Amino acid sequence: MTGLRQTGRAGLEFLGSLQHFSSGQLRPVASRDFYADPDMEALGDAPLGDRSRGELEAILGRAKATAAKSQAFRFERFYQRLVAEDVYNRGIPAAEELRPSLKAMAETPVDMSQAGSLTLDPSLEQDDYYEGVEWHLMPGGWDGYDLAGPMFMLGVGPMIFSRGGYAAVEVDADISQQRMQVLGELPRRDYRRVYEAGCGGVPTIIAIRKSFPEAEIVASDLSTHMLKAGHRVAGMLKLNVHLKQEDCRRTSEPDNHYDAVVSYAVFHEMDDQAALACLREMFRIMAPGGDIVISDPGPVRACTPFQAVLYDWETEHREEPWFTASVLRSLPQMMREIGYVDVQEYPLEQGPYPWITRGSKPV
Numbered sequence: 001m002t003g004l005r006q007t008g009r010a011g012l013e014f015l016g017s018l019q020h021f022s023s024g025q026l027r028p029v030a031s032r033d034f035y036a037d038p039d040m041e042a043l044g045d046a047p048l049g050d051r052s053r054g055e056l057e058a059i060l061g062r063a064k065a066t067a068a069k070s071q072a073f074r075f076e077r078f079y080q081r082l083v084a085e086d087v088y089n090r091g092i093p094a095a096e097e098l099r100p101s102l103k104a105m106a107e108t109p110v111d112m113s114q115a116g117s118l119t120l121d122p123s124l125e126q127d128d129y130y131e132g133v134e135w136h137l138m139p140g141g142w143d144g145y146d147l148a149g150p151m152f153m154l155g156v157g158p159m160i161f162s163r164g165g166y167a168a169v170e171v172d173a174d175i176s177q178q179r180m181q182v183l184g185e186l187p188r189r190d191y192r193r194v195y196e197a198g199c200g201g202v203p204t205i206i207a208i209r210k211s212f213p214e215a216e217i218v219a220s221d222l223s224t225h226m227l228k229a230g231h232r233v234a235g236m237l238k239l240n241v242h243l244k245q246e247d248c249r250r251t252s253e254p255d256n257h258y259d260a261v262v263s264y265a266v267f268h269e270m271d272d273q274a275a276l277a278c279l280r281e282m283f284r285i286m287a288p289g290g291d292i293v294i295s296d297p298g299p300v301r302a303c304t305p306f307q308a309v310l311y312d313w314e315t316e317h318r319e320e321p322w323f324t325a326s327v328l329r330s331l332p333q334m335m336r337e338i339g340y341v342d343v344q345e346y347p348l349e350q351g352p353y354p355w356i357t358r359g360s361k362p363v
């Protein structure tokens with residue numbers, strides 16, 4: 001397989017190390033500074049717990065002001081932002097150096113006999129909450145760069161993301177393993193039909209296929225590039241998944257059909273209305289007795305005051321416009337109002353990420 005050239009690789013490895021240093025070394029110092037402040041010391045470093053939205057917002061405002069007083073915090077956040085931008089400033093030239101061979105690689109025939117299928121819909125409208133957003137500062141958004149797939153696979157993924165320490169992901173955390181753990185939270189092992197809402201380039205499908213080898217798997221996303229790249233991966237790994245370019249708030253799926261629904265890292269990219277519409281749609285397509293598992297960053301009430309500041313930072317500084325809104329809302333409340341039963345929420349590990357929300361459709 002083509003590898004990045006030395007300069008491109010070195011640049012990305014440097015960013016991976018900088019992010020690791022920032023999250024692993026500077027962040028604990030910033031946290032100590034934060035709780036040394038009398039206001040935050042009085043509040044304490046326990047999760048904020050159940051409070052009104054107004055109260056949580058007020059605490060967040062005070063906590064942000066306190067954090068900003070710490071030099072360690074300012075450096076830590078400066079490095080986070082620098083890495084988030086430079087991923088593309090360095091990653092794109094590193095991929096461009098190899099454009100002909102990456103293109104050739106992308107066009108090399110793959111045995112697609114067990115890929116499943118890909119249904120694209122060029123007329124699909126992108127909605128207000130999604131339209132024009134350059135997610136994670138990616139120029140042009142999810143569909144903005146044609147070599148994004150190989151850039152992530154050869155460089156950004158292994159050299160930066162695999163080291164953790166960005167957004168809600170803890171330093172050194174293994175998010176592939178976390179996806180398997182999330183699937184383990186579904187209460188049954190005998191699902192026949194599984195649906196994933198917002199599958200991206202299929203990393204969670206890999207975990208779904210491993211967890212449910214015999215199930216029919218259908219998944220949706222809005223992004224053309226990610227679905228195309230995902231379909232190719234599906235061929236290589238024989239995932240046998242049916243990928244559809246459609247909005248998970250209004251799918252073409254039949255009523256009462258899927259006995260399991262999965263969503264990983266999607267709800268924090270939705271505004272409240274979109275989140276509600278997606279939950280309603282998933283309820284519609286779920287079979288009676290079916291189960292849903294959702295994994296995303298946990299709510300503010302599960303965060304310590306310092307974590308709440310870090311989560312909020314994503315909204316303004318890493319192009320995640322709905323991150324703060326997503327952690328202030330209550331998915332379980334929305335789900336109960338729709339009719340889901342046995343709704344539960346809890347962390348998978350210590351701390352608010354990965355956070356599980358699950359429920360079922362009544363029989």
Ligand SMILES: C[S@@+](CC[C@H](N)C(=O)[O-])C[C@H]1O[C@@H](n2cnc3c(N)ncnc32)[C@H](O)[C@@H]1O
Nearest residue numbers: 198199200204220221222223247248264265266
């Ligand atoms: C952070 S990615 C997560 C992708 C994947 N679930 C994973 O495990 O990596 C969020 C994905 O949600 C998709 N998405 C956002 N809103 C959507 C919608 N309304 N319908 C379908 N997909 C959506 C985005 O296109 C993006 O690929």
